[in-house]
Amino acid sequence: MALSDESCRSLVPRYLYSSPSSSQRLFNLDMPFAKIDQIQNQGMVPPSKYSSPPAPKAAGRRFMIPAPSEKIEMFSPAYYAACGAGGSLSCGLTHTGITPxxxxxxxxQIDPAKYKSTASGFGILLKEQGVKGLFRGWVPTLLGYSVQGACKMGFYEFFKKYYSDIAGPEYAAKYKTLIYLAGSASAEVIADVALCPMEAVKVRVQTQPGFARGLADGLPKFVKAEGVLGLYKGLVPLWGRQIPYTMMKFASFENIVEMLYKHAIPTPKEECSKSLQLGVSFAGGYVAGVLCALVSHPADNLVSFLNNAKGATVGDAVKKMGLWGLCTRGLPLRIVMIGTLTGAQWGIYDSFKVFVGLPTTGGAALPAATKP
Known part of the structure; x- marks a missing residue:
């Protein structure tokens, strides 16, 4: 019984053939291999155009079969998983890198009388703890921010699409900044639940010499002293720091990148090289990071204060530091730190997206609403 072309094709593993359109096929699976060899020898079709692979006639004969170009489908579960993986790399690596x-x-923030400036702070830590001491707390930092980054980036892409679908194409385009804000806030609520325990241990290890060497002994000691719920004591202040930070980070980045492609770069994004697109991502991320630092710094001071002092409250922090101290203590260093951090995060995140075959973030229309 003769098999149809499609039936034969279904029996061949997908990676063994390319998939040109029917009008482009010069021969099919029923064509004798002798005829295929004749066409090849006449120079009519290079081996890379075969719709089906010829069997090698002798050992050592070489032939090449192009694999189909696989791409991650946009807004599929694999797409959101890839965004989460990129977010884990971007946030985990960058936060760990700036541990000192x-x-x-x-x-x-905790002891301004002793650590009066950035330079003197580094000098005191080097003198008391050595170079190794500058990286104290790197393990909870790496784990905490890797999980947080995966949730933040993956859920941001999900909620951005979800809210765009709810709004519809017209309102999604008109109120795109609101969609950026809502999507990033929703993602950060989830991400901070994952981050909070590691952040609590990290701050205690970094600001109380002798408390613990790192995560392995610091986490059990923390839980023994304050219970499991104590790990989430700083969750509300963490939300207060991270949600405004992330809303500013994503909304400003998306708009800055859009303005760069519209006013500073004469070429449409789709026609720009990948290296130029990644440069735009870093530049937009750095500016967004400076704005993030200004918005979220008071809450950052609160988180450090509460996680350092057992039983402390927000009122205690305000009373001891004052409103001006909450807003300004450690701010110049944090501006440099967060600007560099955010720029590097967007650069790494978009580099990973390019690596897996996805477009860079920003500079394009919001995802189209799902059509029935």
Whole structure:
């Protein structure tokens, strides 16, 4: 019984053939291999155009079969998983890389009498704890921000699409900044639940010398002292710091990148090289990071204060630091730290997206609403 072309094709593993349109096929599976060899020898069709692979006639004969170009389907579960993986890399690596800056910043917030400036803070830590001490708390930082980054980026892409579908194409375009704000806020609520326990241990390890060497001994000691719920004591202040930070981070980044492609770069985004697009991502991320630092700094001081002092309240923090201190203590260092951090995060995130075959973030229309 003769098999149809499609039936034969279904018996061949997909990676063994390319898939040109029917009008482009010069021969099919029923064509004898001798005829295929004749066409090849006459130079009519290079081997890379075969719709079906010829069997090698002798050992050592080489032939090449192009694999189909696979791409991740936009807004599919695999797409959101890829965005989560990129977010985990971007946030985990960057936060871990700036552990020394974060360590000095936290100590300046907790003990400004001792750590009067960035330079003196580094000098004191080097003198008392050595170079190794500058990376104290890197393990909870890496784990906490890797999980947080995965939730933040993955859920942001999900909620951005979800809210765009609810609004419809017209309102999604008209109120795109509101969609950026709502999507990033929704994602950060989830991400901070994952981050909070590691953040609590990190701050305690970094600001109380002798408390613990790292996560392995710090987490059990923290739980023994304050219970499991104590790990979430700073969740509300963490939301207060991270939600405005993330809303500013995503909304400003999306709008800055759009303005760069519209006014500073004469070429449409789709025609720009990938290296230029990644440069735009870093630049937009750096500016967005400076704005993030200004918005979220008071809450950052609160988080450091509450996680350092057992039984402390927000009122205690305000009374001891004052409103001006909450807004300004450690701010210059945090502006440099967060600007660099955010720029690097967007650069790494979009580099990962390009690596897996996805477009970079920003500079294009919002995702189209789902059509029936």
């Amino acid at each position: 800056l974060d360590l000095v910043k936290c100590n300046m």
